[in-house]
Amino acid sequence: MKLESKRSLSWAVAVAVPALCTGLVHAQHSVDFQMTNEWDGGYNADIILKADPGGSTVNSWTLSWMGTPEIAYFWNCTHSEQGDRNFFENVHYNETIQPGSSVTLGFTGIGSWPPAPMDVRLNGETVMVMIEGDVVDHGDHGSHCMGDIDADGFVDGEDIALILSAWNTSDERADLDGSTIVDGADLTMALSMWGECPHDDHADDGDGHGGGDDDGHDGGDGHDDPCMGEFTKITCWGDFHGSNHNSHEDELVGGRTAITTEAMIAYNNLRAFFELPALALEDVGQWAFDEALTNNSQAWGNDLKGVGLWYAMQGAKVGWITDEAYDPQILADIQRTARLVEDEVEMTALVMDMVREFGRAGYADYLEANGMVETFINTLRMEPHYGGWMHGRTHGFRSIEGVAINHDINHLTVLSWDQMDPFMNDTFDWPQWDALDVSDSGVIEYFQS
Structure with missing residues (x-):
C-alpha cells in the first residue's frame, strides 16, 4: 500500500527513516560499569545502560550477563x-529508555574490581561493554547470528545441545523467538540458520583499506572502525560475500564511497520536503522484509538496521526526480558528476543544475536553504555494492510486471565501470536487461510501494 503524502512522492522508497544524531559514537546499546566505592573483598558500582542512539525506544528491559x-x-x-x-x-520508574538516553542501576559486587562479565545482553541482544568509559567488548556486530548461542560464529550441534538443555525454561539465550519458553519453535529457528554466521571484519571491510576508497580514505568519518565516527558505516552491522564494492574491483574507486548513516539524513530531509514524518531505522528494514525485498523472509541480528539504511540510501538517490523527467540516465549522470568532477565548486553547481532541471519544483532551493547540499551529494557518491548488503541481504525476488525481480530494479543506481551507464551488474559492464523491460510507471510504483 502506498504512503499518502501532502505532495506526490515520486521515485522514493516509501519507507520512514529516522532523524539521526550527528556525533554518533556507537550504533548499538551499551553498558558502562563504574565503581563508586571499594573495600577489601567488595565494591559498589553503577551500571549506566544507554539505548542505541539510532534505534527505537526500549520499553521494559532485561540486562543479563555470565561470569x-x-x-x-x-x-x-x-x-x-x-x-x-x-x-x-527494570522497575516501574525506569522501564522506558529513549534512543540515546540512559538509566542508571547499581549493585554491590563480591570480589575485586574490575568485574569480568561475559555475553552481556539487553533484551537478548549483545551490547557494547565499557569499564569506566573504556570499551572492553564491542559486542556483536555480525560475527554471530540468531541461533549462535555459544557465540563461536557457527550455528551447530553445540547450540542445539544448549537449546535442548534449556528445554521448557525461560533461558534468555535459548529463547530465540522471545516467547519466554524454550521449545520447538526455537529449535526450528536454530536449524534454519545452520552453518557459519555472516562475518563483519571491522578493521578491514574486504578492500584492504578498512572501508576506505582507493586513495586510502576511510569513507569520510576519520575512523577505520565502521561503528565509530560522525556517521556509522553499514559494515558496522555486518558484511557479506567478500564485500565486492563495485564492478571489476574489490575496492572503492572512481570517487565511490562507503554507505553510511549520512544517507539516512539525506532521505529524512527528502521526506521533510514532502511533509512526511520520520520513523525509526528498524521500521525501514521491516518494511523491506514485509515487502519481500530481501534475501531472507525474517531478519536476524542487525539486519533491520543494515537493510533499512540501504533502502534509505536508494530513496535519497532517486526520490527527488519527477515522474515526467525520469530517465535511468539521470542517475548515471548525476552520480558520475558527484564522484568524478574534482573541483568542488564546479561539481556542486553541475549537480544542483541537474536537480533543478529534473527534480521536484523547489527541492534544489530546499536543499540549499537547509544546508543539505553536501549531505545530498555525499549520498550520491555512495556505492550500492559496498559491504555486500546489495546481494547478501537486499537481493529480493519480488516479481515486477512479470519480467524482472526487484533486485534488477535496485541496479538503477549501479553504474558501469566508466560510470557512463546505469543498470549495470556487479561483475562486468552489461545492462540488467530485465530491469530495462519494466515500464517507467512500474519502476516508479516499485519505489513508491
Missing part, C-alpha cells in the same frame, strides 16, 4: 539468577 561479579545487593532494578547467568530487570 563475575557475584551480586550481594542491588538498586534501581530487580535481580535474579538462572544457572550461571545474572538477570537485572
